Amino acid sequence: RMPAVIGTYKEMYDGWMLCRFDDTDPETKRPDPDAYDEILEAIDYLGFEPDEVVKASGRVETYYEHARNLIEAGGAYTCTCSGEEFSTLKNNAEACPHRDKDVETTLAEFEEMVEGEHSSGDIVLRVRTDIKHKNPALRDWVAFRMVDTPHPRPEAAEYRCWPMLDFQSGIDDHLFGITHIIRGIDLQDSAKRQQFVYDYFGWTYPEVLHWGHVQIDAYDIAMSTSTIKEKIEADELDGWDDPRAPTIASLRRRGIRGEAIVEAMTELGASTSNVDLAMSTVYSKNRDIIDDESDRAFFVRDGVEKTLLGGPDTAEPPVHPDHEERGTRDIPVGGAVLVEPDDVPANGQRVWLKGLGPVQHTRNAFEFTGEDLDIVREEGVDVVHWVPADDNVPLRLRTMAGDETGHAEPGLSDYESNDVVQFERIGFARIDRLADPGEESDEAGSVAYFTHP
Template sequence: MDEDLRERVEREAEKHALFNALEHGSDAEVGPIMGPLMGENPDFRQHGDEIAGVVAPVVSRVNGMDAEEQEARLQELDADLYEELMAEEEEDDQLLPDLPNAEEYDEIRMRAAPNPNGPWHLGHARMPAVMGTYTEEVYDGHFIVRFDDTDPETKRPDLDAYDAILDDIDYLGFTPDEVLKASDRVETYYEHARNLIDEGGAYTCSCSGETFSNLKNEAEACPHRDKDVETVHGEFDDMVAGEYSSGEMVLRVKTDIEHKNPALRDWVAFRMVDTPHPREEAEQYRCWPMLDFQSGIDDHLTGVTHIIRGIDLQDSAKRQRFVYDYFGWEYPEVLHWGHVQIDAYDVKMSTSTIIGKIENGELSGWDDPRAPTIASVRRRGIRGQALVDAMLELGLSTSDVDLAMSAVYANNREIVDDDADRRFFVRDGVELPVAGGPDVANPPLHPDHEDRGDRDIPVGDAVLVEEQDLPAEGGKVWLKGFGPVKRTADGLEYTDDDLAVVKSGDVDVIHWVPAAESVPVRLRTMNGDETGHAEPGYADYGADEMLQFERVGFVRVDEQVADGESVAYYAHP
């Protein structure tokens, strides 16, 4: 390489190394900058073997600078590239819009209000991802997790779901400032119901559901609407005491019986439920608040400033405003968003659907790789931040939005790739004897980190190769880390070809494992389980470690078994 070319390579490498370091807020690496470097400078390619040696010291020099020095140097070398970096950073900072009227509040307070009727599916991740980001990263606010568990019958709480949901929030990277259970606050709701009765804003009603529906649709007042306050108090006290059965009596909020939206006309605030609550602390209650009443009271008492809820729940704010007006309270700021739809799954993203499939044996549990759940992607080795970043990129559109799992996978690849060692895994391989060649193969542990060294794979007398990788008799392949082999009638025979046959495109590089010392592995994937064998060094990894099975994809080690089949979960390509 002549001196002029070397100077060009160094200059271009420095630009890309500076951009890489500033973009990711960490040290630049040789591997990630080689692609754009060679792509933008085609004439460098014929010197490919020498380029990396020139680039490495440049990268080291860039990593020795602080961020201010890197910015100044990039601006000096390439002002356009620097502007591109600044535009990227500005775009990243604007993933979420400013909250309305945020400057009017001393503290931004937001709440995630899950119903703990089961663990979370992937769509639920949007709630803590957005609200946690607003309160922890954008506004230094207050993040509340409130379990809306006041329906012991229709959406019956799952006692295990409370901790499971908090665990999921932690996995996503957020820590609530406050955790509440609505079922612990029933007396508070009773107190406010009595205050509402005193304000003339509520009445007890024993109409059947059908009778009241007909009255409501005709904009006619319920005959119980004008009861005196003492009677309403007495009947509500009887509700609280459990004197009525389900359907016999409700407490209604008095609104506008002629309101243009029938759904807002004298809505139910409390009803009777015969089924005891599964929580021991709440099993004595039979008179339970409806969600709109309970949630509205709690939002005020906990000082919530901003609410984000589904576009399909617009009537909730309208109902709750009647209660707020009776009490003279100021309603929080409200934003609405559409539903999240996620590709790549055959199972509907619904708690009840997933429960049904687990109960009938179609799924092995919430962490089955085929289930569209947080537990599933977590067990597959997908980091919470990868999911959060993908959710933030959806913004706050009021339309339904599509989340491509490929976006989650791309985010996760950036997070895990650098630390994930490479290993070979052959799915249901064909065993072939090998003649000649070295006794031990030495592929690198990581192609971008030469300092980590190579791995030693004893070849033995035979190898396992995936059938689709095998050439016809007389054809050649390159066993990665071992070398070139030709297929013969008896198996594989080592040849004296050099790497030029690979660079020319005449010979494919394939993965393999030794037949004698390989490790049996069951790989759990979204398409079902696959069986095969991993190279011997796989046995050294513990549960939760991430690897890349070369030419297969990233996996999370789930369980190592000394004398049996180990288990790994497939994450993504």
Template sequence: MEIEEVARKYALRNAVEHGGECNPGAVIGKIFAEEEFENKGEVQQKAQQVCQEVNELSLEEQEDELESYEFKEQEEEEHDPVPDLEGAEDGEVVLRFAPNPNAPPHIGHARGMVINGELKEKYDGKLILRFDDTDPQTKRPLKTEEYDAYQMQQEDFEWLGYEIDEVRKCSENFDTYIEYAEELIEMGKAYVCQCSQEEGQKYRKEGESCPHRDQSAEENMDLWEEMRNGGLGEGDAVLKIKTDMQHKNPAIRDFVAFRIIEDADHPVTGDEYRVWPMLDFQGAIEDHEMGTTHIFRGKELRASAERQKFIYEYFGWEYPRVNHWGQVQISGFDAPVSGSKLGEMVENGGLDGWDDPRAPTLRALRRRGFQPEAIRNFFVDMGVTENDVEASVESLEKENTRVIDASTERRFLVRDPVELEVEGIPEDVEVGIPRHPEEEMGERTFELERENGKITVLVEEDDLEDGFIRLKGLCNIRVEDGKGEFVEGDHKVALEKDGDIIHWAPENADTSEVYMPDGSVIEGRIEPSNYKVDELYQFERFGFVRCDEENVFYYGHQ
């Protein structure tokens, strides 16, 4: 079967299952599960194109076309989308999510949170939140009076619905790293290199040993003490782990385990230490100390596993089982999906905090009304594959709609309001608007100010046209020259006369603000109601919003 046909088959099924919007990541995973294709890049490109075409169809068109495809019987059975772990035993699995606390988590981090969290639940395992915070220069931890990324990372992880069994800060374990480093020096498996960075790269590239590689353990220990205590300055020396200088991948050849950083002023350790572990060394020791059994990491980190295995071999440890996944690019946000770049924007005022609606952080999504269940479903459905995946925020929005639609009450927001005077309103005509178009939630109502059979309502300027109109939940009117006159009949009469059904607000309606994902703020008038902070609403003909404070809302999506 051709790539396009396989892709369309699964794109249609995924779209129908999710209300009309398919998830490209999930579709790509299904393609490779069914057939072997040599050119993975071509598969991904064509699958993305097919998904876009399918998403342009209506749900009815998708359902009709889906009927022409057949699926294997076992595929139609319920399946567990969370991957099985090789060698896993219930109650014995130890997983870790290891972010750098230089920012709160963004949507890209959520994939690691979700997959590790789901696997913990699947295997009744242990989940560790480990902060890889031993880089005080390029990824300095964020811990100030205003923002504490350690705390924000944990809060957001738990908000997604997962229980964390242990929280570790790597910066609190320096003495352990130093002890293991000194053991390696004594074993002759680590040495202090005083080559310049350029010289070290040259030796590694050419597969040659540097002049310091054959120093005795005593010489290396003396130099190590100088690194620790100040005899050597920043950039003068590094501690390297011996590997295989003939390894086919130069990146695996003797790698740096510790470097000197002076005046680090770390938010946890201050300036207590001069030697700082590199991520590969720190991570290797941590995974052993924690008893990690399974690791999920990006495929671009394959070399990290190869380097770390040398340390495990020297100590006689068993390396955790590793699963790799491809990169996920999620487009559609106004701000970049990058913690460091977002941090710069927050610092220079380009963003109004980490929960600015333009940001792709979990805090911003939460403030906009996205639900943990939707984010979990989004990434579980995407699955774990080594293929790179491109997705859009629209797919996440569709999933959030599926989660919140049935329980979200409707309200009216009138933008660009203009007054419309309506005459001839009988006294027995009252406001009665369904709280939800499909669910049994009753009606919402409020009083109108009447004067001699006249009322004044607010409508959107674009809706004020001469002709037959129904003010939803109130009455039918005929508009001429900007004035309305009551017309007998219910909404069925309006439909028969092909009249527009519009939303509206009373003339005394409160002014409100809606903060949009592009940074703009929309002002309007909202129907009277007891709006509750943190509650979700759908402003009809506008979109889902979350009430942030009195008369202030954050836009979620359509």
């Protein structure tokens, strides 16, 4: 949600947008080297361009400099208490025994941290706040800690003394001249922690806008980076762009336009309350964008083959029902067709093969009857889609509920990857890949991703 909201605010107020990768935790929230470019691609897909892009892991020396300044201002001290020991003291509003350490000693011990002379858990640098503050989370919080695990970026792999997010982001927000911070409601303590640092330096804190969590329906998987990552590692998801994953990458691969997501998100506003986003809203926005430009096509799942007795040799359904000027799709019928199991009428009953005409189910075959559309309008005969049994495109359709296999009309092979078509009576789909002519595969070599109904 963040890029959509921040990018929109930038456009509304002719602002300046910073994309900062807060990648200073090489261990617990270890950065994914591929994610840097993927996040920038996602921002571009949503229709925005940051004015500047920085990686916090490339600015460690800047954070060291400000830590030294903070120590000299009396705002920080080194602490060798165990986490459990300090937690007990903090919860009892009691000062750490290291709290009154002099500046020279603290500076010397911080330099030992910078030089990597300590291991993880041995020592931290704490911001000196109000040890009796009513909120224990704000009492003498950690600004720097030791991390034994090297950073995945080679340029940052030598560092072992790393800033915590609240210190790092607080320093950067000031240095980059950020006037407005937009963050989740779960981070509202961050501004309170960072205010202590700003007070020591005599800085003015930016305005902060908090928003609540966005709950999205239609997904069985929680919107959690760690949960999705675990499922990918367990081969329960194919990747971040698996159609079952609640991610920007997934929506993009399904053929949903970035502007549809932005419109749906910005309509939610910036409430501090948790809000629900129905995917039907995103689908509606996207349908308004793609419907007019999307050609129609037939795709039959789990096709039942029926011999066709009589009728035209070629069907001519429209490329788009609202655009006669686009012409028709010429589909050679051949001697048999495939229809979906639920579309096979009872023996003796009729259906209208879309773009071809009326047939009656008789002797386990479809016999062309030659009647006109009145049987549809007046008698309620069903209109169904179909494909030739022999001349078609085997296709795997990837959906949120799992993969479906079937066959598309032969003209689908004339499209290209990233084209979006509407499979009539099924929904929109983005073509992911088309098999080369003559390509042999145990599975359908052509793949499309289901967009939405």
